[in-house]
Amino acid sequence: MTSNHLHLLGYLIIFLPLFFCFFSLLVDFPKTYFFILSANNIAVIILAIIIALLLPDFKTHIVSDVTKEVISLGINYNISILGLFFIILVTFTHLLTLIFYQKILRENLNEDSEKLFYTLNLLNLFAIIGLFTTNNIVNLYLFIEIYSFTFYAISAATKENSLNKLAFKYFYQGSSGGILILISLFYLFVNFGSHDFDIILAAISNQNQDDQIIIIGLIFIIFVLGIILKFFPFWLYFDNLKSSHFLSHFFLSRLLFIKTYIGFYLILKTIFFLFGTNLLFTHLKLDLVILAFAFLLIFYGNIKILKNNNLKIIISSYCLIYLGFLLIAVALNDHYSLIAAFAFILHYAAVGLFLLLFCGYMVYNFRNCNIKNLSFLKSKNVLMNYFFKVLILLICAFPMTPLFIANFYLAYPVLQSSYLILVLIPLATTFLVFAHLAIKMISYFYFDSSGLNTISGSNNLQDNIYYLTSFFVIILLIILFASSPNFTLEILKNLSLYLR
């Protein structure tokens, strides 16, 4: 591919969702089927383009700096392997959740709401891809805000009271986070006279004066607080999660996965490409602070998993735990630990999503997702029995799965290092907690028959086709990863090298 083709491809990735969004707004079709198709197809096309880019050993950037204007929304981009990795995760999750919740969305949205819903989804996707492909702090902020507003608008489009209340909570907390992000980015722009990430990073790396370094460190903390408020409001995770309304479940997938991926990306982008590890770890010694924070997150997540039987709370705790491990891997700042970081993200994307969809399946059958009701699977489609058993293997870090690779590459650099205890204890306790969870699930499946008492939901294959397809796709992907560890490791190594 020539560089011109690559530039066109870059624009296509960013603007395709926006084009379809405007198209759907302007054109009035009697059936909403078209919108569903557009939303899904866009995601598939983007995935296909990205995979085509990644497969031929993509190591370089695709950069477009057509204009140097301050606000040049989407025209100025920098598609790196890191951005592509997260775009794949987001589009995959977007596509899979739309397939899985297809039936529920059709049952709960009227025709007008459906059109608005899918149109806003496309706009939301555009914002996310723009976020992952920009190298401009102004554009970054704009895309963050477009994403936030479209997210709240999507929940309002459903006209569901409980969801609107939850969305409002996220809105006002997210706005506070947005303000903090704006303040920190504004300071960087004013102080360094540029909106380009590379220029700001170079300027920060060359800082010698202690007072300047401390101020920049404070700005970093403000920025990170903003990211936490906007993308990881975990104090809200455990609020309203026990709602059994189907649509709230769909939004949980957006909250715990897509929002989380954006948060992960911003953490990596901030630490490695905006403020730089030289300032944060060498001068300010923030690696120990990050490790301690991660330690607490993991500890908290593990306790939540031990004390709860509600799958939604378990998945929310999963999110916290993997955020903790990501922070540990980043703080260690080692080639192997960064491989582990991406392996943790991959595991979370696959197994966490599987758990969430499984939880959705339980909600469909039971109106709740307590793992004590797992015995209901015995009365269901035989495939679900096998999917469940595969899930147990994945929870326990079965060899060659991404979690096994992650644990291996996290343990490798810390054995015989000074961070041994700070890393080994969370690793060991998480392993044991997940083992305990898996054993609990097996016990309830075999020996607690309360799940067989009241079951709703159809056993018909046609009614369950969306669910089974989604599970099958995830398992297939996990098997592909596990059976080609060389390929998986190659991608993870490239990502790690890119960060360093």
Add this chain to the structure above:
Amino acid sequence: MNKIQFLLSFIVVIPFFSAFAIFSIKNNRSFISILASILALIMLGNIVNLFHNYDGNLNAISFVNIAKNLDIGLSLTGVSLIIAAIVIFIWLIMTIYSNEYFIFSNDKRFFAFKLFSILSVGFILLVIFSKNLISLFVFYQCLIFCLYFFNAYFMYEKDFKASHNFTFSLLASSLFMFLATVLTYKIAGTTEFMNQGILTSNISSKQYFVLLIFFILAIAGIALFPLQLLFSRLYNLNAPIIIMIFVISYGLVGLLILLKVILNIFGFEYFIKYTNHFNLSYVLNWVIALNLLFSGFWVMLQKNLKKMLIFLFFNQLIFAYFLFLILNQTIDRFVVVIISFILSQTLIFLCFGNINIYLLRSREKQLIGVFYKLRLTISLLCFALLNLLGLVPAIGLVEKYLLIKNYFTFGFNMNFLIILANLFLVFLVIIRIVYPMVDDDINHNQNDVILAKKIDHNLSFILPAFIVALLMFFSFIFSRNIIDHIKIFLS
């Protein structure tokens, strides 16, 4: 792929093929029995063929290449071949034995037992033939997960808490196996099993000690199983299940991992050198000695026959390790000790299984005078028990001969006194078990007599026991040849 590699691949594939076949024809009990038995025989034939063709080379096969010096595959060593032969032999015995056992004991889980046991044997063989530590870990995890579901299916109903704790301890110990694997890779840059070990020259005492602790904790889950079994209601499991779980999965696999790590990771000479450096052999000596006496006393205190026999198993396993420590620490003699232990315990469990069925279905449900009903079974049981003391012409006598030879070479010492004490305890236990059985028969219930005859003359129950007893006898006759062959194999 050469002939040996082909045979190796064929041996590990057969159990999984069998499992698939059994799964497809789950309702046909007799067909499953015949199929399982034939496949076990084919496996045995192949292992004999492998013995015949073994050329001393590793003949490694690599399945998946993960990273530099990290791949998953199989290889062939003398030790793994011997242990694989033992596993397949016990599997064959158990396959024949369990065909009728489930019918007689009215247990409806015949299909599940066959399926799980074949899968477990498949994974055990993969563990046995693994070419490096990472492969061993991967296959060991597969085995744990298979047994995980096996435990849930068979053990939960007996004692939920105990089996839950046991499964958890297995998974917890696999964490240490994982850490040991990573640390080995970090120190040595590889995890391959080499004949002289891979950690010989590049390891400090501290690293050695940490690694050793990790490996010991890695098999702790397996080692704790006898205690879980004894101090819970799990001892009430059926005999084939106990053989499957206890002897094969945990006893042999734990032992094999220990042997492979000592021989092929640490290197045998360096292992001895470092254990002496840390005075570990002295500590180990006393820990094992105390365990030996403790378990012997516990056997004496038991009133339940099943618990007594399980404690006896535990006692004899520790005895085997103890003998290894004191018999000049040569591997060929240790293999003889292990073979003696495995064969006698298998025979004891088989005989006990027959007694168990009799007690389950008889009207009077008592052991007094049972010898006069189950003559063959009790005779074989006595043969197996006396073999533990070396009082019958069987492999146990060879083991005791080696002990006596040691005494004449090194003179009387504390270890020898402990062994004598243990033998005396075992003698008392045997009296306790056998005496009521040979006492006057006061039960003249005709139905019980007919039942006993059915059990005692059932080919499926008696044939495996006879085969094991014959093997014990011929091992004694040809013990010199066996030791020489083992020496050649292991060199």
